[in-house]
């Protein structure tokens with residue numbers, strides 16, 4: 001028999017009290033686990049959506065003119081007669097403070113060309129970056145090589161061209177390598193070709209008309225990134241595209257704060273439950289502690305017994321609390337998130353964290369009761385019986 | 386030099402108007418291997434005296450020495466260790482731990498001692514054997530009689546072989562035949578060399594002792610009756 005046996009046997013005898021402490025801690029831990037994993041799952045979900053959302057920062061040349069297009073309707077011929085940005089300035093974006101958050105950078109060059117009798121807007125783009133910037137793009141056909149172009153769906157219809165059709169632009173013989181499926185955007189009315197080819201065709205070597213940036217953000221400050229980019233690309237206007245996702249991120253951040261608050265309160269209440277119950281249990285055990293002290297248990301031994309008991313319960317509460325919290329989150333996510341976008345998986349850090357949290361809170365709340373127990377005077381304790 | 390030596394021992398409880406002088410300027414000695422009984426009217430200070438001897442109750446003044454150790458000059462934890470090594474307690478109301486079995490109760494004084502579980506168990510069973518309780522090791526205190534509880538208490542007091550046993554009215558709750566058995570047990574322990582101090586109200590029990598310390602109103606009177 002050792003101190004551990006005594007602690008364990010006492011717990012078994014006072015099952016109701018032990019269960020009460022266990023419940024107090026487990027509820028606290030499970031609340032924390034549930035809130036944290038819920039927020040995590042939602043954040044992951046939103047980040048995922050954010051990735052699918054594509055570009056969220058635009059870099060355009062500074063211009064004195066006001067835009068003469070509205071909702072895709074052009075009200076004048078000057079909208080593309082503007083200054084350009086030097087392509088090499090864009091490379092500096094790789095060195096901004098939040099460079100790691102830049103998932104994609106897509107320079108574009110625009111120019112008007114004649115195809116047959118039609119004036120068409122030609123866009124030179126970086127097809128690789130486009131997968132990130134415009135993940136919704138679907139091309140019937142292949143990505144064009146040096147001598148290829150991709151047509152917007154309306155362009156293809158208006159010009160009466162298909163995949164494989166030859167097309168002449170500024171005297172160059174080119175081939176339609178693919179047709180973009182309708183996107184519902186202005187892209188449907190453009191002709192696309194690789195950036196370098198377009199720069200040559202339009203006599204705009206080393207220049208770009210605008211650039212799109214996809215910033216991947218967990219907590220990344222879009223506004224700050226806009227500022228950082230403006231600083232390195234002179235003569236450009238950098239704008240954030242406001243998004244629904246962003247406001248959802250903000251709502252989530254609010255919820256996160258709120259859930260930290262709730263967690264703290266619940267854990268505090270849990271530790272109060274532990275404190276009060278352990279105090280009661282220590283008082284009830286006056287006689288027993290008196291016996292222990294009388295027959296030669298040191299103060300530290302008595303202190304140890306109480307903390308061992310608290311430790312046993314807290315460890316169990318940590319495990320049970322994690323499992324309960326996990327289950328609750330799973331249920332909540334099933335309930336709240338339409339189409340099962342979010343999901344949670346057992347998280348080792350969180351398992352370890354809830355274990356440590358439970359044991360830490362359980363022990364800390366038991367330090368005072370254990371101290372009281374260890375200070376009991378054996379003579380008085382036994383006389384009182 | 387005597388084994389146990391008290392000099393000018395006083396104990397006062399409370400303060401101001403509520404002061405109780407439970408022990409007043411006591412001097413006495415006990416030799417190793419003696420069997421001493423302590424008698425006196427209720428409230429005379431017998432239990433207080435025993436608790437001082439048991440290193441559980443610091444006197445207000447005076448000196449108390451056991452085996453050359455000035456007990457109350459020891460620090461609190463050291464004094465606890467002294468209790469564990471030198472003193473076995475037998476209480477009137479048994480003071481068994483209700484959720485531990487008979488053998489576990491007997492093992493209690495060994496709990497904090499470095500020793501294998503097996504060895505502890507063997508020692509506890511031997512002690513139970515000595516008090517005639519072999520076979521009831523795994524019962525709970527609630528499942529044995531009063532006399533048997535007293536024997537468990539004695540077994541617990543002797544399990545770590547302390548040189549001194551202190552008993553406060555060990556037979557107060559028992560009938561006369563059980564009382565005789567318990568007294569016989571204590572007498573046997575005494576003959577095997579254990580020093581015993583026992584508080585009792587019963588002349589019959591006191592008769593087992595070699596000497597009686599008579600306490601009245603916190604003082605020793607008529608020293609060295611035999």
Ligand SMILES: Nc1ncnc2c1ncn2[C@@H]1O[C@H](COP(=O)(O)OP(=O)(O)OP(=O)(O)O)[C@@H](O)[C@H]1O
Pocket residue numbers: 380383398399405406407425426427428429430431432433434
């Ligand atoms: N912890 C205490 N606080 C205050 N007074 C106490 C305390 N313990 C004992 N006393 C008082 O000290 C005196 C001696 O008490 P003690 O218990 O030593 O008497 P006793 O001789 O053992 O009596 P009994 O035969 O009834 O057990 C009594 O007046 C008692 O009220």
Ligand SMILES: [Mg+2]
Pocket residue numbers: 431432433553
């Ligand atoms: Mg008494």
